Amino acid sequence: MNIENSKQNGDFKSPFAVEIKNINKSFGPVQANKEISLNVSGGTIHGIIGENGAGKSTLMSILYGFYQPDSGEIKVHGKLAYFKQPSDALRLGIGMVHQHFMLVPNFTALENIVLGAEGKTGLYKGLQNARKKLEKLKQAYGLEVELDSLTENLPVGIQQRIEILKALYRGARVLILDEPTGVLTPLETEQLFEILLALKSEGVTILLITHKLHEIMAITDEVSVMRQGKMVANTLTKHTSPEMLAEQMVGRSVLVNNKYELQSIGKVALSVEQLGVVDKRGFDSLKNATFDLHAGEILGIAGIAGNGQSELLSVLSGITQPSRGFFKIEEHLFDAKKNPNPRLMRQLGVSHVPEDRHSEGLVLQFQAFESVILGYENNKKLGNGFFTNPDTIQAYCSQLQEAFDVRPQNPRLYSSQFSGGNQQKLVLSREISSTPKILLVGQPTRGVDIGAIEFIHKTLIGMRNNGCAILLVSVELEEILSLSDRILVMNSGEIMGIVPKITATKAMLGKMMAGIPIEEAKEDKK
Amino acid sequence: MTDFWFQFVLTLDSTLRVATPLIFCAMAGIFSERSGIIDISLEGKMLMAAFVAAAVAYGTGSPWIGAVAAVLVSIIASLIHGFACIIHRGNQVISGLAINILASGLTVIIGIALFRQGGLTPTLTKTSRFNSIELPFIEFFELHTPIFGVIYKHLISGHNILVWAAIVSVAITYYILFKTTFGLRLRAVGEKPEAIDSAGISVTKMRFQAIIIAGILCGLAGVYLSTATGAGFVKEMTAGKGYIALAAMIFGKWRPVPALFACLLFGFLEAVATRIQGIEFILIGEISSDLLIALPYLLTVILLAGFIGGVTPPRAIGQPYIKER
Numbered sequence: 001m002n003i004e005n006s007k008q009n010g011d012f013k014s015p016f017a018v019e020i021k022n023i024n025k026s027f028g029p030v031q032a033n034k035e036i037s038l039n040v041s042g043g044t045i046h047g048i049i050g051e052n053g054a055g056k057s058t059l060m061s062i063l064y065g066f067y068q069p070d071s072g073e074i075k076v077h078g079k080l081a082y083f084k085q086p087s088d089a090l091r092l093g094i095g096m097v098h099q100h101f102m103l104v105p106n107f108t109a110l111e112n113i114v115l116g117a118e119g120k121t122g123l124y125k126g127l128q129n130a131r132k133k134l135e136k137l138k139q140a141y142g143l144e145v146e147l148d149s150l151t152e153n154l155p156v157g158i159q160q161r162i163e164i165l166k167a168l169y170r171g172a173r174v175l176i177l178d179e180p181t182g183v184l185t186p187l188e189t190e191q192l193f194e195i196l197l198a199l200k201s202e203g204v205t206i207l208l209i210t211h212k213l214h215e216i217m218a219i220t221d222e223v224s225v226m227r228q229g230k231m232v233a234n235t236l237t238k239h240t241s242p243e244m245l246a247e248q249m250v251g252r253s254v255l256v257n258n259k260y261e262l263q264s265i266g267k268v269a270l271s272v273e274q275l276g277v278v279d280k281r282g283f284d285s286l287k288n289a290t291f292d293l294h295a296g297e298i299l300g301i302a303g304i305a306g307n308g309q310s311e312l313l314s315v316l317s318g319i320t321q322p323s324r325g326f327f328k329i330e331e332h333l334f335d336a337k338k339n340p341n342p343r344l345m346r347q348l349g350v351s352h353v354p355e356d357r358h359s360e361g362l363v364l365q366f367q368a369f370e371s372v373i374l375g376y377e378n379n380k381k382l383g384n385g386f387f388t389n390p391d392t393i394q395a396y397c398s399q400l401q402e403a404f405d406v407r408p409q410n411p412r413l414y415s416s417q418f419s420g421g422n423q424q425k426l427v428l429s430r431e432i433s434s435t436p437k438i439l440l441v442g443q444p445t446r447g448v449d450i451g452a453i454e455f456i457h458k459t460l461i462g463m464r465n466n467g468c469a470i471l472l473v474s475v476e477l478e479e480i481l482s483l484s485d486r487i488l489v490m491n492s493g494e495i496m497g498i499v500p501k502i503t504a505t506k507a508m509l510g511k512m513m514a515g516i517p518i519e520e521a522k523e524d525k526k
Numbered sequence: 527m528t529d530f531w532f533q534f535v536l537t538l539d540s541t542l543r544v545a546t547p548l549i550f551c552a553m554a555g556i557f558s559e560r561s562g563i564i565d566i567s568l569e570g571k572m573l574m575a576a577f578v579a580a581a582v583a584y585g586t587g588s589p590w591i592g593a594v595a596a597v598l599v600s601i602i603a604s605l606i607h608g609f610a611c612i613i614h615r616g617n618q619v620i621s622g623l624a625i626n627i628l629a630s631g632l633t634v635i636i637g638i639a640l641f642r643q644g645g646l647t648p649t650l651t652k653t654s655r656f657n658s659i660e661l662p663f664i665e666f667f668e669l670h671t672p673i674f675g676v677i678y679k680h681l682i683s684g685h686n687i688l689v690w691a692a693i694v695s696v697a698i699t700y701y702i703l704f705k706t707t708f709g710l711r712l713r714a715v716g717e718k719p720e721a722i723d724s725a726g727i728s729v730t731k732m733r734f735q736a737i738i739i740a741g742i743l744c745g746l747a748g749v750y751l752s753t754a755t756g757a758g759f760v761k762e763m764t765a766g767k768g769y770i771a772l773a774a775m776i777f778g779k780w781r782p783v784p785a786l787f788a789c790l791l792f793g794f795l796e797a798v799a800t801r802i803q804g805i806e807f808i809l810i811g812e813i814s815s816d817l818l819i820a821l822p823y824l825l826t827v828i829l830l831a832g833f834i835g836g837v838t839p840p841r842a843i844g845q846p847y848i849k850e851r
Contacts, residue, residue: 066849087726106717116722116725
């Protein structure tokens with residue numbers, strides 16, 4: 001009876017704040033979580049690391065009641081729990097701090113914190129009571145927030161504190177933070193970590209979702225690694241290393257066994273000098289990139305997603321302007337003074353297969369024959385420059401579909417109706433058919449089935465053998481290793497080094513991806 | 527001078543009467559749009575309510591029963607709007623437009639079927655309408671305070687209950703919106719529905735509550751038109767007042783008190799327009815009454831074209847709420 005009572009009061013001490021057992025969750029044909037189990041000890045900071053799409057966010061959404069699992073169970077403080085909605089999870093003390101804040105911009109901090117938990121005393125009284133309670137919370141955890149400021153006028157770091165206060169105010173004892181540092185400056189990140197440590201010392205359990213290795217190493221007690229919807233590792237942070245984690249994160253099963261023959265390298269097709277990009281938040285997302293890309297080679301860019309690869313592609317394809325430095329294609333120089341111009345880049349023979357085919361590669365509501373001429377619609381073969389000729393374009397599309405084995409071979413099908421692999425082949429066919437001198441490829445096989453991967457790889461190798469200079473950005477180390485002639489590794493916007501394929505090993509690249517410079521990474525090998 | 531003063535007070539008096547349905551509708555609009563639902567169906571709801579109020583008041587002889595029936599019908603129209611654009615995430619403007627078209631057609635057709643008077647309802651007798659309320663002490667004030675006496679007699683006294691209700695509705699709207707928990711949530715749901723959802727409150731429920739209140743207020747506007755200021759329903763009797771109220775609401779930046787003043791401004795223009803008809807001005811001569819009648823509409827267009835400056839509508843307005851994947 002006693003035990004029963006204390007259980008209800010939440011005093012019952014299970015060693016684990018949260019236990020997750022055999023959770024499965026599918027969205028249509030995509031299984032986002034496969035048989036996931038996870039134990040989180042109370043009063044610790046538990047990191048969950050994995051690449052984009054590894055299933056971290058889905059798992060956390062299940063834990064805070066946003067999604068319901070297809071199967072499996074969750075225990076909170078040793079008690080079985082069923083969450084139909086986030087408020088159920090909150091009642092058991094599980095609070096979520098979202099990556100995109102759930103704050104009303106033109107409300108004060110206080111109003112945002114209280115929203116939905118105003119109490120039964122009327123708004124005025126409710127706000128006053130909340131203010132008292134919040135002053136205590138603020139002091140206890142160093143969560144300094146001006147309660148009467150308008151939220152939209154506050155920096156993101158403070159807005160995040162409002163989110164944390166919101167969860168604590170509602171009695172959260174387990175706090176899930178989804179990519180909390182993605183929007184923060186380094187100083188704000190430091191302050192956040194101090195707050196997290198203060199919370200931990202007061203017995204709050206923290207689940208930290210991130211794909212940044214150094215954060216995991218800096219602050220967590222335990223870490224779990226997710227990859228492709230599965231939980232692949234669970235260790236104490238002190239028993240692991242950034243290199244190990246990097247390998248566990250990206251180390252996919254070998255999909256491609258083909259080792260392609262090396263080939264002699266041609267002239268420099270693209271030279272990049274001290275290139276830098278400062279993003280909207282004032283971050284250096286690309287720093288001092290310097291390298292040459294030669295005709296007839298594939299230069300692979302390895303790195304964990306979000307380490308400056310996207311910015312590099314975006315600058316080289318003429319979408320964004322560099323903030324510093326320049327790059328040269330033949331005698332054409334592009335620097336911070338020159339307006340970016342993707343069309344000009346195309347005319348210079350630069351093709352770009354964007355990382356995200358849905359948002360940048362295709363218009364999903366377009367039919368295949370429309371998608372397949374995007375950016376090349378002025379081509380004289382396809383019309384007279386003003387009118388396009390649908391028959392010609394459809395025939396052209398059929399031709400490409402046959403050449404690139406796009407299935408189903410129907411130019412009139414909507415782009416959205418093709419599978420991921422076939423969509424990617426559509427984009428590739430479009431970009432390659434212009435016979436580029438330089439091909440920029442981002443994540444060519446993300447979400448693509450094995451058959452298509454092999455086709456895409458063979459196509460890229462074929463292009464290289466015909467003298468095209470290829471810059472290949474991929475988060476899949478296997479892919480980089482199997483296709484590239486040289487491998488450039490990026491970390492936090494910086495180039496850690498360029499390794500010829502022959503001397504590259506997975507372990508060494510993993511270290512470089514974790515931020516260890518090439519010299520040290522080499523030494524460790526010996 | 528005394529004549530001008532007298533005329534001015536009378537103009538203000540009719541300002542108030544012209545503005546009453548605008549005020550109701552503007553408050554309705556504030557509730558609906560603050561919750562994130564665009565409501566161009568103010569017009570249609572008001573028209574339906576006007577017809578039902580007149581028809582029921584004629585049938586039962588009681589303006590009160592007419593008013594209740596009218597408000598109910600207006601709420602039903604709101605619910606249809608909600609069904610289309612909250613539950614089924616339809617386009618809010620199209621749904622509102624549909625209600626307006628439905629209203630202008632249905633009122634006439636049902637009117638012809640019931641009364642066979644070409645879409646009119648029979649003229650209501652005095653007992654089946656909301657009549658003016660003469661306040662006491664008129665003689666007293668006239669005798670002792672001549673200036674205030676005029677104001678008291680012609681501006682303050684002599685209004686029907688709905689005029690007062692409209693003004694009270696502004697105070698109530700303000701109070702609900704800014705001083706209650708419900709108001710806090712209402713404003714949040716129109717700005718950032720995700721915040722409301724993650725706080726464990728149903729976005730759908732909040733929005734339905736908001737549009738039901740909008741339905742009640744539009745209903746009262748309709749009641750006012752056909753059974754208080756008018757004595758029966760006339761085809762298309764709302765004549766765009768719903769849209770003008772919408773403009774006044776935007777002009778008032780979705781806030782109750784500024785919206786009230788915007789309504790009064792529109793009302794004043796219309797009152798002036800009717801009052802100076804037929805009067806010869808020096809140099810200008812008689813001002814075309816068509817132009818004067820068009821004035822409020824012209825002003826609406828100018829205001830809506832963005833001459834107000836710094837207007838930020840509720841951020842989530844017009845967007846159906848879809849839980850992200």
